[in-house]
Amino acid sequence: xxxxxxxxxxxxxxxxxxxxxxxxxxxxxxxxxxxxxxxxxxxxxxxxxxxxxxxxxxxxxxxxxxxxxxxxxxxxxxxxxxxxxxxxxxxxxxxxxxxxxxxxxxxxxxxxxxxxxxxxxxxxxxxxxxxxxxxxxxxxxxxxxxxxxxxxxxxxxxxxxxxxxxxxxxxxxxxxxxxxxxxxxxxxxxxxxxxxxxxxxxxxxxxxxxxxxxxxxxxxxxxxxxxxxxxxxxxxxxxxxxxxxxxxxxx
Amino acid sequence: xxxxxxxxxxxxxxxxxxxxxxxxxxxxxxxxxxxxxxxxxxxxxxxxxxxxxxxxxxxxxxxxxxxxxxxxxxxxxxxxxxxxxxxxxxxxxxxxxxxxxxxxxxxxxxxxxxxxxxxxxxxxxxxxxxxxxxxxxxxxxxxxxxxxxxxxxxxxxxxxxxxxxxxxxxxxxxxxxxxxxxxxxxxxxxxxxxxxxxxxxxxxxxxxxxxxxxxxxxxxxxxxxxxxxxxxxxxxxxxxxx
Numbered sequence: 001x002x003x004x005x006x007x008x009x010x011x012x013x014x015x016x017x018x019x020x021x022x023x024x025x026x027x028x029x030x031x032x033x034x035x036x037x038x039x040x041x042x043x044x045x046x047x048x049x050x051x052x053x054x055x056x057x058x059x060x061x062x063x064x065x066x067x068x069x070x071x072x073x074x075x076x077x078x079x080x081x082x083x084x085x086x087x088x089x090x091x092x093x094x095x096x097x098x099x100x101x102x103x104x105x106x107x108x109x110x111x112x113x114x115x116x117x118x119x120x121x122x123x124x125x126x127x128x129x130x131x132x133x134x135x136x137x138x139x140x141x142x143x144x145x146x147x148x149x150x151x152x153x154x155x156x157x158x159x160x161x162x163x164x165x166x167x168x169x170x171x172x173x174x175x176x177x178x179x180x181x182x183x184x185x186x187x188x189x190x191x192x193x194x195x196x197x198x199x200x201x202x203x204x205x206x207x208x209x210x211x212x213x214x215x216x217x218x219x220x221x222x223x224x225x226x227x228x229x230x231x232x233x234x235x236x237x238x239x240x241x242x243x244x245x246x247x248x249x250x251x
Numbered sequence: 252x253x254x255x256x257x258x259x260x261x262x263x264x265x266x267x268x269x270x271x272x273x274x275x276x277x278x279x280x281x282x283x284x285x286x287x288x289x290x291x292x293x294x295x296x297x298x299x300x301x302x303x304x305x306x307x308x309x310x311x312x313x314x315x316x317x318x319x320x321x322x323x324x325x326x327x328x329x330x331x332x333x334x335x336x337x338x339x340x341x342x343x344x345x346x347x348x349x350x351x352x353x354x355x356x357x358x359x360x361x362x363x364x365x366x367x368x369x370x371x372x373x374x375x376x377x378x379x380x381x382x383x384x385x386x387x388x389x390x391x392x393x394x395x396x397x398x399x400x401x402x403x404x405x406x407x408x409x410x411x412x413x414x415x416x417x418x419x420x421x422x423x424x425x426x427x428x429x430x431x432x433x434x435x436x437x438x439x440x441x442x443x444x445x446x447x448x449x450x451x452x453x454x455x456x457x458x459x460x461x462x463x464x465x466x467x468x469x470x471x472x473x474x475x476x477x478x479x480x481x482x483x484x485x486x487x488x489x490x491x492x493x
Contacts, residue, residue, distance in 0.1 A: 048370050051320030088363040102371055105270065160370075 001026050002158060002190055007046055007056035009039070014016035016042045017053070018214045027188045028179050030202045033195055034211035035236055041162055043211065046194065048080060048160055051075060060158065078106050080190075081151030083161040083180075089135040094124070095129035095146050104153045114232060121149040141172040145179070152183055159184065159191040165200055167168045169172045173197065198240045201225070210236070261454050265384070266377045278382035279389075286348050286383070286449075287390030294340055294394045295401045300410035301335050302327060302402030303320060303409035310415035312412040320416045321322050324406065324424030329433070331402035337437045340398045340442040344391060345477040349452035352383055356456030357466035365457070384446060391445030392438050399437070440488050447484060448477040 002024040009017040016039045024030035032230035045051040047058050057066040060076050068076065076091060081102075089098045099118045103109055109117070120127065125145040135143060140216065144164060151159055161180055181204040184191040201208060205222035210233050218244045219231045225237060226247055238244050269275070309326045356379060360363050368375040403425065410416040416424070452473035459469040 040439055045366075050366055050369055074372045077370060080370055082367065082370045084363040086368060087366040090356070090364055090367075091362075105274070105371065105373060 001061055002030075002047065002192065003059040003062075004043075005057045005059070007043065007053045007058070009042055009046055009051065011054050017046065018213050019212075020056070020211070022209050022219060024036035024190055024192050024218060025207055027185060028206040029184050029191045029193055030207040030209070031193050031195060031201060031205045032209050032211060033201055033205075033236070035196060038211040039214045040196070040211055042163055044160060044192065044194050049077065049080060070151045078154065079157040081154065081159045083144065083151050083159070083164055085145045085163045085166050086146040087135070088141075089143055091135055093135075094131065095127070095133050095135070095138065096110045098135070099149045099153050102150065106154055113165060117153060118149075121153045122146075124152070124156055124183070125149045126175075140167050141169075141176065144168065144172075144176050148176075148179060148183070152187065152189075154191060155187070159189045161191070161193040161195075163194055163196075165195060165197045170199065173199060174203065180204065193234070198237065198243055201237075202243075202246075212236075237246060257458070258451070258454050260452060261340060261376060261380075261457065265381045267374060267377065269374065269377050269381075274378075275382055275385075278378070279385050282382045282386030286386050287393060290347055290394060291397060292392075294398050295481040297343055298331075298336060298340060298398035298401040299405035301339065301398075302405030302407075305330055305335065305402070306406035306410040306415065307413065308409065310413075319420075321424030321427060323410060323416050323419040324421040325427055327406040327410075328403065328425050328429075329428065330434075331406070332399050332433045332437050336395050336398040336402055337440040337444060338481065340395060341391075341441075341448065341481045342478055344394070344444075345448045345452070345474050345481065348387070348468040349448045349473050349477045352452040352461075352472045353456035354466055356423065356453055357368055357446050357469040359461035360457065360459045361462055361466060378456065380450075380457065382448045383453055385402045387414065387445040387449035388442055391448075395437060395441040436488075436492050439492065443484055443488060444481050447480045451480055455474065 002119075004020060004022050007017055007020045008015070013203065015183060020043060032043060034040050036082070042051060046053045053066060057064050060079070063072065063076060065073065090101065093101065096118055099121055100114050103117060104115045119131075121133065125148050127142060127145050130138060130142065130146075135146070147250065149190050159180070160244075164176050164180060168176065177200050180191060180193060183189065193200065193204070202222050202225070205225070208220055208222065208225070209216060210218040212232045218228055218230055220228065228234060305327050306323060309323045313320075313323060356365075359379070365375045365379070368378060407418070407421050410421050411418050455469045455473040455476065459465050
């Protein structure tokens with residue numbers, strides 16, 4: 001479980017996050033949603049420690065990550081897997097080396113065990129016979145899968161995904177979403193996904209946190225998304241025609 | 252001054268939260284091949300022609316019959332070892348290796364590869380930059396030695412083939428009044444230049460923000476700043492050590 005307490009972050013005079021609190025539950029896909037520029041990615045970066053919040057704390061299973069010393073931060077980070085927007089695969093390494101990288105750095109596993117683990121993770125994300133390919137030789141969707149394989153290779157307790165569907169076709173997006181949800185349930189991980197894709201929200205949104213202009217305006221699940229009673233939230237959700245049709249049918 | 256302070260802090264961050272020695276050993280070897288071995292042919296070619304041109308021009312300007320011909324190779328020796336090999340090759344090194352370092356790190360920054368390392372709990376400056384600086388400091392003096400040898404060979408071949416100087420005169424000139432301290436000075440300079448080029452280029456690349464355009468700007472800034480730093484340090488080292 002991850003808990004965020006009163007997180008605020010500004011860049012110069014511009015307030016990006018304003019007093020945001022919330023909880024991300026274990027074994028569920030927790031979504032941070034909102035329009036572009038509302039601070040979703042900044043919040044994610046504050047949670048994983050890529051940015052230091054101006055105020056507030058982040059707790060990973062009751063461990064205060066924000067105020068932790070370097071050793072504890074390092075310990076928590078070893079339990080984190082992250083899928084970046086563009087995959088963030090290392091250009092100079094092939095697929096196998098990319099997935100193996102966290103094991104090389106963070107463990108003392110023998111090579112054959114590492115290879116077994118890498119092959120298991122690649123198979124788990126539906127990739128076979130791509131071990132020796134370079135990132136430039138595979139498609140965007142495959143890069144995302146390799147990114148997921150790398151994120152889960154070290155058995156993380158926490159999985160973070162920054163806009164996992166960006167740049168993907170709708171069909172591949174659904175495959176990636178399903179994969180994230182399956183992995184979350186299968187390995188009982190606390191997963192946090194940043195997205196503004198309503199298909200993802202309706203597909204895998206087990207716990208949803210809605211940001212609007214740097215503030216948390218709404219929290220709920222995909223089941224009570226239709227009756228939030230909040231104009232800003234409805235404006236975001238029902239911009240999509242399919243969502244409007246869905247609401248009309250529900251009414 | 253703010254930029255300089257940031258640079259000093261960047262250098263300080265290279266030595267905290269380091270990985271295992273084996274990790275650095277492997278990365279440094281890879282960088283040595285990338286930086287040193289792959290630059291050797293260019294350095295050899297450039298220095299060969301620098302030596303050749305220096306010989307031709309020195310011979311052209313020595314018109315007095317009172318000056319012995321072996322002075323040509325003496326001048327070539329001093330120019331090559333003192334300035335051409337360490338300093339001019341440093342400018343070429345900044346253009347080839349420095350821009351490549353800045354471009355590589357800049358691309359890693361904008362594609363979130365550096366963030367990926369940080370999320371894994373790896374000190375990205377130490378992991379990515381320290382091997383580059385160590386490899387540079389190890390390999391650049393070797394490149395300078397190669398440049399010195401190739402420069403003198405170029406001078407010898409062109410000088411003797413054009414008849415500007417006989418082989419015996421050229422070798423005599425090379426050995427005449429030779430001061431071994433010149434080599435110490437050239438190698439000291441090369442270590443300082445290697446450190447400056449690799450650290451400044453890495454610094455510029457590491458802090459790239461934006462997109463592909465900014466990566467190009469970082470690469471250009473890396474080369475220009477490195478070359479200015481090299482030339483300034485060249486002057487101060489000459490004042491200090493000669």
